[in-house]
Amino acid sequence: MKNFIRKFYYGDIPDDKAGGDNNETSKNPPLGGRGADWPLWEVFIRSKQGLDHKHVGSLHAADAQMAIENARDVYTRRMEGISIWVVESKYIHASNPEEAGELYEPAVDKIYRHPTFYDLPDEVNHM
Amino acid sequence: MKQALIDYTLHLADNSLILGQRNSEWCGHGPVLEQDIAITNISLDLIGQARNFYQYAATLIGNGTTEDSLAYLRKEREFKNCLLVEQPNGDWAQTILRQFFFSQYQYLLFEQLQNNKDDQIAAIAEKSLKEVTYHLRWSSEWVIRLGDGTEESHKRMLKAIDELWRYTGEMFMPADYEKDTGIDFEKMKVEWNQKVKTIFSEASLIPLLEGRGAAFMQTGGKEGKHTEHLGYILTELQYMQRAYPGCEW
Numbered sequence: 001m002k003n004f005i006r007k008f009y010y011g012d013i014p015d016d017k018a019g020g021d022n023n024e025t026s027k028n029p030p031l032g033g034r035g036a037d038w039p040l041w042e043v044f045i046r047s048k049q050g051l052d053h054k055h056v057g058s059l060h061a062a063d064a065q066m067a068i069e070n071a072r073d074v075y076t077r078r079m080e081g082i083s084i085w086v087v088e089s090k091y092i093h094a095s096n097p098e099e100a101g102e103l104y105e106p107a108v109d110k111i112y113r114h115p116t117f118y119d120l121p122d123e124v125n126h127m
Numbered sequence: 128m129k130q131a132l133i134d135y136t137l138h139l140a141d142n143s144l145i146l147g148q149r150n151s152e153w154c155g156h157g158p159v160l161e162q163d164i165a166i167t168n169i170s171l172d173l174i175g176q177a178r179n180f181y182q183y184a185a186t187l188i189g190n191g192t193t194e195d196s197l198a199y200l201r202k203e204r205e206f207k208n209c210l211l212v213e214q215p216n217g218d219w220a221q222t223i224l225r226q227f228f229f230s231q232y233q234y235l236l237f238e239q240l241q242n243n244k245d246d247q248i249a250a251i252a253e254k255s256l257k258e259v260t261y262h263l264r265w266s267s268e269w270v271i272r273l274g275d276g277t278e279e280s281h282k283r284m285l286k287a288i289d290e291l292w293r294y295t296g297e298m299f300m301p302a303d304y305e306k307d308t309g310i311d312f313e314k315m316k317v318e319w320n321q322k323v324k325t326i327f328s329e330a331s332l333i334p335l336l337e338g339r340g341a342a343f344m345q346t347g348g349k350e351g352k353h354t355e356h357l358g359y360i361l362t363e364l365q366y367m368q369r370a371y372p373g374c375e376w
Contacts, residue, residue, distance in 0.1 A: 038159075059161050062272070069265060070161035073168050 040089040041067040043074075045081035053085050061086075132245065133187050134207060134304035137197065138349060139248075140180030141208035144198060145357070146229060147173030148364055149216060158219050165265060169226065172258040179251045199368035203351075203358050207302075210348040211294040213357045220273050220283035224291055227266035231322050232298045233259045235315045244309060267326050274330025284332060296344025305349075 038060040044053035056075050061067035067086040075081065095103060107113070150170035157163025181194035211229060216222045237259055240252035273280040299316035301308075327333050347353070367374060 060159060061161065065268070069268075070165065073165040074161055077164075077168060 038062045041071075041086045042089050042092060043067075043071040044085040044087075045071075045075055046083040046085075047081055049082065053083065056080070058089060064088075129187065131304040131307055133184055134302075135308055136180050136184040136187065136248065138207040138302070138304065139251075140177045140184060140197070141206045142212055142229075142233075143173040143180065144177035145206070145208045145360060146212035146225075147171070147177060148360055149212065149214075150222070150226070152216055153222065162219075166222070169262050169265070172255075172262065176251070176255045176258070179254070183247050183251065195368070199365045203353060203361055205351060206353065206357060206361070207349050207351060208353075208357075209294070209297050210345055210354055211291065211298065213348070213354060213360060214291060214294060215356060217287065217290065218283055220280065221287040221290055223266055223269040223273060224284065224287040226262065227270050227326070228291060228295055228323070230259055230263040230266050231319055232315070234263050235318050235322075236310070239310050239315070270326055270332075271330040274327070274332040281331065284330070288332065292342060293345050296342075297346045297348060300344075300346060300349075302349035 039062075040058055041061050041064075042058050043056050045056045046053045059067065059070050059074055061070045064086060067088075068084050071084045071086055076084070147170045150166050150173065153163060153166045154170070155163065157166055177198070178194055181197045184197060185192040185194055209229075211225060214221075214225060216225075234256070237252040237256045241249055241256065243249040243252065270284070274284045275281070299312045299319070301310070301312050305312075324333070345354075
């Protein structure tokens with residue numbers, strides 16, 4: 001009953017689902033009828049000079065070039081960005097949500113790790 | 128003299144409007160979500176260009192003419208767009224190829240128009256050139272993808288070429304109102320053919336071009352003599368203003 005749907009986390013996507021280099025269609029990929037045949041890519045956008053690239057979402061594309069163009073059309077059409085990074089989703093390794101307990105909860109009661117017990121001089125801004 | 132400038136401006140506007148309208152038919156029907164958005168983005172770019180040209184034409188004509196009256200209230204025979212842009216979308220290959228042929232043409236044209244003696248035309252061309260550069264890049268890549276893709280996609284590209292090639296010659300045959308624009312059509316034609324050949328050879332489509340130089344070319348769009356398709360496009364495009372004159376929302 002439990003495993004009707006197999007959920008894939010980043011870094012855990014099997015090759016037949018991920019497409020990519022070992023897939024024959026990836027060299028000069030035609031329109032396979034469905035975008036689902038194309039690998040998934042994660043998109044990062046820098047909104048302006050000096051800021052970092054932020055994850056904005058994902059999309060399907062046959063190769064990196066198409067992924068950047070798709071990202072341009074999907075994620076920057078309202079002037080959201082000046083630079084785009086894409087990375088194929090299968091290359092991202094993620095922590096397992098089921099391990100959230102042991103990974104993150106131990107930090108909850110350690111408030112002394114926040115630097116809130118110091119009196120800051122008035123001259124120090126932006127802390 | 129002034130009439131020629133008006134006609135020429137309308138010709139530029141009509142090209143962009145009709146292709147924009149055609150591409151917009153893909154909205155919600157694109158082969159994948161990302162390309163659905165890409166083609167409708169291009170559609171909006173083209174309609175934006177059309178607005179700029181119509182606004183300029185309206186000021187030249189005067190008498191209360193507006194961009195809306197030019198787009199919504201002229202008849203089929205008054206439209207001066209090339210036959211190429213009114214051709215049906217067909218499949219994705221045909222839409223892509225039509226965009227590629229037109230963007231390559233528009234790219235070369237706007238490059239020249241940037242330095243046009245008419246300041247307004249020059250300014251619109253310069254502003255639009257960035258958009259067109261992207262349209263050209265996007266459509267070229269798709270021509271290569273499909274031409275050099277699977278057997279099926281290759282076959283569809285060949286069919287699209289058969290369908291559309293006969294409408295490409297008209298772009299380089301100046302109408303009366305284009306004769307005084309200072310555009311070098313012969314240069315544009317040579318460059319266009321070279322570029323198309325380059326992309327086609329990358330797309331493994333080259334043998335098809337042999338002997339096509341002399342192919343019979345359909346003409347007439349620039350003078351208002353259109354294929355049957357334009358009437359249907361205008362019926363849909365102009366319906367609201369025809370049924371409810373002056374309606375706004």
